[in-house]
Amino acid sequence: xxxxxxxxxxxxxxxxxxxxxxxxxxxxxxxxxxxxxxxxxxxxxxxxxxxxxxxxxxxxxxxxxxxxxxxxxxxxxxxxxxxxxxxxxxxxxxxxxxxxxxxxxxxxxxxxxxxxxxxxxxxxxxxxxxxxxxxxxxxxxxxxxxxxxxxxxxxxxxxxxxxxxxxxxxxxxxxxxxxxxxxxxxxxxxxxxxxxxxxxxxxxxxxxxxxxxxxxxxxxxxxxxxxxxxxxxxxxxxxxxxxxxxxxxxx
Amino acid sequence: xxxxxxxxxxxxxxxxxxxxxxxxxxxxxxxxxxxxxxxxxxxxxxxxxxxxxxxxxxxxxxxxxxxxxxxxxxxxxxxxxxxxxxxxxxxxxxxxxxxxxxxxxxxxxxxxxxxxxxxxxxxxxxxxxxxxxxxxxxxxxxxxxxxxxxxxxxxxxxxxxxxxxxxxxxxxxxxxxxxxxxxxxxxxxxxxxxxxxxx
Numbered sequence: 001x002x003x004x005x006x007x008x009x010x011x012x013x014x015x016x017x018x019x020x021x022x023x024x025x026x027x028x029x030x031x032x033x034x035x036x037x038x039x040x041x042x043x044x045x046x047x048x049x050x051x052x053x054x055x056x057x058x059x060x061x062x063x064x065x066x067x068x069x070x071x072x073x074x075x076x077x078x079x080x081x082x083x084x085x086x087x088x089x090x091x092x093x094x095x096x097x098x099x100x101x102x103x104x105x106x107x108x109x110x111x112x113x114x115x116x117x118x119x120x121x122x123x124x125x126x127x128x129x130x131x132x133x134x135x136x137x138x139x140x141x142x143x144x145x146x147x148x149x150x151x152x153x154x155x156x157x158x159x160x161x162x163x164x165x166x167x168x169x170x171x172x173x174x175x176x177x178x179x180x181x182x183x184x185x186x187x188x189x190x191x192x193x194x195x196x197x198x199x200x201x202x203x204x205x206x207x208x209x210x211x212x213x214x215x216x217x218x219x220x221x222x223x224x225x226x227x228x229x230x231x232x233x234x235x236x237x238x239x240x241x242x243x244x245x246x247x248x249x250x251x
Numbered sequence: 252x253x254x255x256x257x258x259x260x261x262x263x264x265x266x267x268x269x270x271x272x273x274x275x276x277x278x279x280x281x282x283x284x285x286x287x288x289x290x291x292x293x294x295x296x297x298x299x300x301x302x303x304x305x306x307x308x309x310x311x312x313x314x315x316x317x318x319x320x321x322x323x324x325x326x327x328x329x330x331x332x333x334x335x336x337x338x339x340x341x342x343x344x345x346x347x348x349x350x351x352x353x354x355x356x357x358x359x360x361x362x363x364x365x366x367x368x369x370x371x372x373x374x375x376x377x378x379x380x381x382x383x384x385x386x387x388x389x390x391x392x393x394x395x396x397x398x399x400x401x402x403x404x405x406x407x408x409x410x411x412x413x414x415x416x417x418x419x420x421x422x423x424x425x426x427x428x429x430x431x432x433x434x435x436x437x438x439x440x441x442x443x444x445x446x447x448x449x450x
Binding site: 021026027052053055056057058059061062063084087089090093094095096099100103104106107243244246247248 | 269363364365397400401404405408425427432
C-alpha cells in the first residue's frame with residue numbers, strides 16, 4: 001500500500017519554452033511540442049485547446065514563447081497552465097516570407113533535439129533567431145541561413161569555411177564538399193563537389209559569426225548559392241529532409 | 252481475441268477516429284444485439300455515402316451531384332465568396348444564417364512543417380473563379396490559428412492586384428467568456444477590432 005504522504009506527491013514541473021509544433025488529438029485536444037529551457041524537447045497534451053472558449057487561447061500556438069506548468073505522465077505529459085512570455089507568431093504570420101523562414105527554424109530545431117534531453121544552447125539560439133526574424137532588420141532567408149549554420153555548429157557539425165576541411169590549409173579554397181565537412185582546397189577537392197563563388201563562402205562565414213554588415217551587403221546570387229549549400233549540408237547531416245525548406249520564400 | 256467475423260468488425264471499427272479498442276468492442280457487441288433492419292440501414296448508408304458523395308466542381312464542398320446545393324441555388328449572392336478550409340466549416344457558417352454568398356473550400360491550410368504548400372490546396376481553382384471579375388468581395392474564413400492566418404495572408408497578397416475587397420473574419424473574445432482568462436493575442440485582436448457602440 002502506498003503511504004498516505006506519498007499519495008499527495010504529484011509530478012508537476014514548470015518550465016519556459018518555444019512551441020515548435022501542434023498536432024490535432026481527438027475531438028478538441030492537441031499534442032504540443034515545446035523546446036523548453038531546462039527539460040529539452042517535450043511533447044505534451046493540451047486538453048480542449050481547439051475549443052473557442054479554451055483557457056489556453058492562442059498561448060500554445062507555434063512560435064509562442066510560453067511559461068508552462070506540466071504534469072508528468074507515463075506517456076504524454078499534460079499541460080495544466082500556460083502564460084505567454086512573447087507571442088512571436090502574431091507578427092510573423094502577417095509577413096509570408098518571414099513566416100515560412102520561421103517554420104523552417106522550428107522544424108530544424110525539432111529534428112536536432114531529443115525528447116527530454118536538455119538543449120539550452122539550441123533553445124537560446126532559437127529565441128535569438130525568432131527575435132531577429134520578428135524585428136525585421138535583415139532579410140528573412142539570411143536570418144534562416146544564419147540560424148541553420150549556428151544550429152549545425154551547436155550540434156557539432158559546423159562546416160569548415162575559412163580552411164580546407166581535409167588538410168586545414170587556409171588558401172586556395174575552390175570547392176565545397178558536403179561529405180568532407182565544408183570548403184576544400186584545389187588539391188583535396190573530391191570529384192562531384194560544388195564550386196561556389198568565394199563571396200558565397202565569405203557570406204556563409206559571416207552568417208556563422210554573426211557579422212551582419214557583411215551579410216546585408218551581399219549580392220542576391222551569392223545568397224541563393226549560400227541557401228542551397230546550407231540546405232544540402234543540413235539535410236545530409238540530419239539524414240532526412242526538412243519539409244519546410246522547399247516552401248521558404250525569398251523577398 | 253474473438254473469432255473471425257466479430258474480430259474483423261472490431262478491427263475495422265477500431266480504425267475510425269476517436270474509437271479505441273474498448274469502444275470498438277462495445278459498438279461491435281451493440282451491433283450484434285441490434286435489430287437486423289437497423290444494421291442493414293447503417294450498412295446501406297455507409298455504402299451510399301461512398302458511392303454518391305463527391306466534391307463540387309466549383310467550390311470543392313461535398314456534393315451528391317456535379318455541383319453542391321449552395322452552388323446550384325440561384326438565390327445565393329454570386330458576388331461574394333467565403334473561403335474556408337474544410338467542408339465542415341461551410342456547415343458551421345450556414346448554421347449562423349448570416350451569410351448568403353457562395354463558398355470556396357480549400358481542402359486544408361498552408362502548413363510548411365507538414366509539407367503542405369499553396370500548390371496542395373484548391374487555390375488555383377479559386378483564382379479561376381475570380382478571373383472573370385464578377386466577384387466583388389472575398390471573405391477569408393480560414394481557422395483563427397497560425398496556419399489559417401498564414402493561409403489568409405498568402406491569399407490576400409495573391410488577390411491584391413485584382414482589386415476586389417478582401418475581408419477577414421473578426422477574432423476576439425468568445426461570447427459568454429471571462430475577460431481575465433483571455434490570452435494576450437486574442438485580447439489584443441479584440442481591442443484592434445473594437446466597434447463604436449451606437450445607442
